[in-house]
Amino acid sequence: MADVAARVGVSRQLVSLVMSDRPGPSAKTRQRVLRAADEIGYCADRTARLLRRARSRQVGVLFTMEHPLDVHLVEAVYSAAAESDYGVVLSALLSTRGERESIDDLLGLRCEALILIGLSAAAPAHLATIAAQVPVVEIGQRTGVEGTDSVRTADADGARQAVDHLVGQGHRAIVHVDAGDLPGAPERRQGYTDAMRAHGLGAHVEVIGGDYSEEAGARAARGLLARDRPPTAVVASNDRCALGLVETLVRAGVRVPEDVSVVGYDDSRTARLSFLDLTSVRQDAVRMAGLAVACAAERLDEGRTTSRHVVLAPTLAVRGSTGPPRSAAD
Known part of the structure; x- marks a missing residue:
């Protein structure tokens, strides 16, 4: 932002207001700042922003890349999360990358809640410990781990x-x-x-x-x-x-x-x-994803502590x- 400010001839604070889309700068100044940012290839440091915020408002999604339904669910989670003003961080399950490592990566990136898609039938041994720290929502199954929510089809x-x-x-x-x-x-x-x-x-x-x-x-x-x-x-x-x-x-x-x-x-x-x-x-992948995000948001924003298990009717x-x-x- 200092580089953009120097190029335009304004303060770094003004550039910050423009990049955060906050009120203050005139329309003409905004245009000059955005043009300068584009010219020098400026990209906002999202990690730095998150570190400055008390909450990350990020939902971590653990998924596989094997099943078409999982891909549909991930797409739908993005839309549902955006409607609730949450970002999405993905972590893929691979043959060389187990559930524990994938979940720990999401927690390390300050995800406030986890949505788990495509877990094995047996829940990870440490899932109960994780559920005591952050909201955990399973899509497609109910492992029965204490403190988790689930959304699945009958x-x-x-x-x-x-x-x-x-x-x-x-x-x-x-x-x-x-x-x-x-x-x-x-x-x-x-x-x-x-x-x-x-x-x-x-x-x-x-x-x-x-x-x-x-x-x-x-x-x-x-x-x-x-x-x-x-x-x-x-x-x-x-x-x-x-x-x-x-x-x-x-x-x-x-x-x-x-x-x-x-x-x-x-x-x-x-x-x-x-x-x-x-x-x-x-x-219904769209509805399943929407309910999963809603479950996480209810715990984070409304303080719900009891488990919620939703079973949808198939057609x-x-x-x-x-x-x-x-x-x-x-």
Whole structure:
């Protein structure tokens, strides 16, 4: 700012007023200062600003870069945080960078609250200690750690809607490719099983082990292709799994949905691609992110101390990857 002030011939304090968009300088002076700042490539030191403030008003977001839904959530957190006058600091989970290190980085950058997206099913051992220091909000799961908030979808209900839809189309041989103990997977598995039994199809219940990846879907598809009588419908653990499943089936000459109907989960942008046109259980990423930011703001700005756990109802987005089984259509 001293360089900008010298270039324009004004005081450093006046430049500070302009850069902070505070009243005082005339419109003409503001224009001269901003032009000079642009000419010399001045960029405000946000870290220095934060150090001078009693509060950082920053929310730290821990996320993975593996799942499309996580990316949608991060985008939505930015918008929700801005509406509440909070900034966002990101920290990514990587195979070489664990949860503890990633969380500690956010705390080191003076984040006042943490939003956790895509944690493993088991909560970090020190999460309770962190929750005693700053607000912690989980998106997509509830680990049950004392002092945390959570925002998630009723995953069992989502899987039930997928089964209800397929049964309504005439399917009976419906299998589920699950994701083990990953967040949301046990609930989706239970929802599938309960729905099948509710429709009198308990004898057809079949869960194929997998995860939230394209390879899991491809692996499941290869196993189905080796059968004499494959199922007529599959409920995949998520859209990535469904993508791998559909791609492998189609490459083998199996038509979707004429031969096999496929339902995904998340209703990510992947599901809406024209070549996939995937029926998928929708999670409202914008609403989830907004509620997560609101939970953090309630603790920081309003002093709430009791835990809040929000469960949102999913909806089924029906597209072209599902239809009646061949026997029902013929």
